């Protein structure tokens with residue numbers, strides 16, 4: 153795992169160096185924002201031109217160094233240090249200066265070791281080009297927290313930790329996903345069903361749900377996996393709505409990650425489309441590749457793929473009582489969002505938003521509730537057949 157992380161970091165460096173080549177006239181940073189979310193802090197720089205950058209991780213003391221090429225040092229950047237909150241979990245302070253001709257250096261002094269992700273977003277609506285730096289806790293620091301939590305729970309015999317389900321509403325923000333003929337957007341339908349599923353799960357005595365997003369905003373695919381792992385999820389369920397050039401295409405399907413490749417041409421096509429969510433969101437492919445590479449490097453996927461297939465089968469069975477099935481078996485494809493190495497993960501294509509009939513149903517709150525209920529019933533069936541698969545039991549047995 154550590155070896156994989158090191159290699160990943162090298163690749164991030166390489167990508168950063170490559171993306172920094174090429175020359176541009178000096179551009180202005182129009183806006184510089186920082187906000188801490190629950191599990192990461194996001195720094196966003198916005199400008200009219202794409203921002204060329206290079207990111208370095210430095211230890212003793214821990215800091216991130218972000219070099220911006222051909223950028224003017226004007227007000228938005230100068231004010232950035234004053235925008236760091238004292239309670240920011242990761243950033244102690246920010247310093248900015250001219251490093252050498254043509255390069256502005258931003259130094260983030262850190263409170264702890266971090267795992268940064270950097271990507272760029274293309275202009276959309278009122279937003280310009282954005283360079284986004286997400287600062288996550290470093291993986292081994294995260295593991296330390298996890299094991300500490302487990303140690304705290306293990307000595308209480310008979311009182312298991314609830315099963316944690318990560319519910320992922322597909323797409324969001326500037327990535328609307330697919331859309332229906334009557335104007336419904338996949339990102340809204342998925343959020344509505346995800347919220348219903350969360351409420352139903354939270355009503356169960358021994359289950360708890362977390363949403364990877366609870367609003368209309370964009371999260372890169374890998375960020376969703378990181379959130380699920382941070383929450384120590386036992387399962388990951390990503391909610392989507394399907395689309396096809398053919399209006400007649402209809403029905404539900406369930407996907408699990410494939411080790412080798414897609415089980416069908418349709419599955420391959422779909423994986424490409426869902427993965428392109430990051431591209432639709434405007435993430436630069438050259439910077440995105442390392443994330444995919446990182447997720448591919450994970451080691452313990454085989455076990456969770458067979459668990460994912462079992463979970464998928466149970467969910468598909470329940471969906472079949474609500475909706476025709478688009479495919480009668482769990483399909484497998486290389487979805488980036490399913491690549492949590494140790495969490496059984498499925499992607500549910502609830503129905504076809506491109507089918508006017510199914511679009512109407514997807515917009516209907518009673519149907520959304522039934523859909524959420526069917527997914528929950530599938531999850532419950534999975535755990536009733538495979539009780540040892542809940543992480544809480546693993547913890548109890550240690």
Ligand SMILES: [Zn+2]
Pocket residue numbers: 322323329330338392393426
């Ligand atoms: Zn989707």
